[in-house]
Amino acid sequence: MKRTVSTLGFAMLAIVILMMAGRSRTYGVAVEDKPTAQVKIDNFVFSPNPLTVPAGTTIRWTNQDDIPHNVVSEDKSFKSKVLDTDETFTYTFTKPGTYTYFCSIHPKMTGKVVVQ
Amino acid sequence: MARKPKDEILHDHNHDGIDRRGFLKCMAWAGTGAFCVMQGGVLKSYSLSGLSGLSGKQIKGDLCFVQISDSHMGFNKPANTDVAGTLKAAIDKINALPTAPGFILHTGDISHLSKPEEFDGVDQLLKGASAKDVFYVPGEHDVIGDDGKQYLERYGKNAKGSGWYSFDQKGVHFVGLVNVMNLKAGGLGSLGNEQLEWMEGDVKHLSKSTPVVVFAHIPLWSVYPEWGWGTDDSAQALSYLKKFGSVTVLNGHIHQTMQKVEGNVTFHTAASTAFPQPKPGEAPSPGPMKVPAEQLKSLLGIRDVNYVQGKHSLGVTDSTLE
Numbered sequence: 001m002k003r004t005v006s007t008l009g010f011a012m013l014a015i016v017i018l019m020m021a022g023r024s025r026t027y028g029v030a031v032e033d034k035p036t037a038q039v040k041i042d043n044f045v046f047s048p049n050p051l052t053v054p055a056g057t058t059i060r061w062t063n064q065d066d067i068p069h070n071v072v073s074e075d076k077s078f079k080s081k082v083l084d085t086d087e088t089f090t091y092t093f094t095k096p097g098t099y100t101y102f103c104s105i106h107p108k109m110t111g112k113v114v115v116q
Numbered sequence: 117m118a119r120k121p122k123d124e125i126l127h128d129h130n131h132d133g134i135d136r137r138g139f140l141k142c143m144a145w146a147g148t149g150a151f152c153v154m155q156g157g158v159l160k161s162y163s164l165s166g167l168s169g170l171s172g173k174q175i176k177g178d179l180c181f182v183q184i185s186d187s188h189m190g191f192n193k194p195a196n197t198d199v200a201g202t203l204k205a206a207i208d209k210i211n212a213l214p215t216a217p218g219f220i221l222h223t224g225d226i227s228h229l230s231k232p233e234e235f236d237g238v239d240q241l242l243k244g245a246s247a248k249d250v251f252y253v254p255g256e257h258d259v260i261g262d263d264g265k266q267y268l269e270r271y272g273k274n275a276k277g278s279g280w281y282s283f284d285q286k287g288v289h290f291v292g293l294v295n296v297m298n299l300k301a302g303g304l305g306s307l308g309n310e311q312l313e314w315m316e317g318d319v320k321h322l323s324k325s326t327p328v329v330v331f332a333h334i335p336l337w338s339v340y341p342e343w344g345w346g347t348d349d350s351a352q353a354l355s356y357l358k359k360f361g362s363v364t365v366l367n368g369h370i371h372q373t374m375q376k377v378e379g380n381v382t383f384h385t386a387a388s389t390a391f392p393q394p395k396p397g398e399a400p401s402p403g404p405m406k407v408p409a410e411q412l413k414s415l416l417g418i419r420d421v422n423y424v425q426g427k428h429s430l431g432v433t434d435s436t437l438e
Contacts (some may be wrong), residue, residue: 002200043341066403068229081261105299107299
């Protein structure tokens with residue numbers, strides 16, 4: 001009897017631990033599941049380019065040049081402020097489609113995001 | 117790198133065997149700006165760094181003025197952590213000229229990030245220049261974030277559109293153009309139809325013997341389109357100037373001196389007062405170039421340019437200071 005109680009207690013403890021672990025695991029997945037991607041701006045080039053991501057992805061652009069750049073979509077759906085060195089801009093792409101963008105200060109710099 | 121024929125910079129008008137490569141070898145950093153003299157409709161330009169070696173007679177013309185460019189106030193990266201100091205040095209050079217210039221042309225990128233304090237800093241320093249009149253055109257760094265609203269309020273009160281205008285000085289007609297607005301993805305500098313129409317009307321009434329000086333930030337000729345160093349609709353603007361015997365185009369943007377002659381037109385780009393940029397195609401990008409201090413002087417020089425009307429001849433004499 002004593003052994004049974006002990007076993008039951010152990011089992012309950014195990015269940016609680018598993019539940020906590022489960023909750024913790026679920027929480028962790030929730031963060032990692034929110035897809036993110038990086039685009040670096042270096043030597044007047046956006047890379048990677050083109051970039052293909054699933055819908056819902058948040059893309060972060062980081063300017064690594066000594067010269068300011070910006071990120072402006074051609075259809076005007078997004079536009080960053082000017083990014084000085086090491087400054088970033090993020091935008092979340094919720095709808096599938098092809099988004100072309102450029103630096104309106106240096107318009108030779110162009111990029112494309114394909115959202116699936 | 118293989119280049120398309122359309123990118124060639126200098127035609128061999130003078131049969132002197134100077135091709136594009138040879139021309140590029142002749143280029144030298146001017147350092148701080150350019151001093152221009154109109155003599156009988158012929159423009160001569162000198163690097164500000166070498167002017168102390170010239171006599172007053174050599175640089176006295178019908179009209180004297182100075183071009184400075186790309187002061188990038190606010191820039192603080194390793195290529196130059198004291199752009200205020202180098203602009204001040206450029207102004208000291210202007211003030212040391214044997215003949216005080218009539219005025220200053222600033223061909224844009226006054227500021228680095230269009231911040232009010234950056235414009236204020238340049239304005240304050242230029243108050244110390246011997247020439248009190250300063251004529252500006254905007255660079256792409258001067259119209260960031262507000263489509264040039266602040267630039268227009270500060271410098272373009274009497275200008276048309278996004279800041280273009282013209283004026284006359286001692287028989288010379290000056291046209292200031294804006295080619296940094298409404299830039300299209302994948303494109304170069306742009307003047308736009310409204311400005312082109314204005315320009316056509318502006319120069320139409322002038323006699324063909326009037327010397328014309330056109331100034332704008334981005335080069336009005338194809339210096340290096342791969343780096344955006346050109347203006348998409350510049351050919352249209354230049355077509356309005358065909359009747360004139362003497363046309364001089366002054367630009368900035370590329371932070372180095374370059375010249376080209378094409379028919380009746382001489383093109384000049386000025387050095388920056390802030391930092392040099394690489395020669396076309398000789399670096400991964402046109403970003404700021406850090407030059408060792410001891411190397412800089414050997415790259416500074418005097419550039420004496422003489423364009424002879426009618427001969428399509430460009431005489432270039434470069435000599436370094438050391």
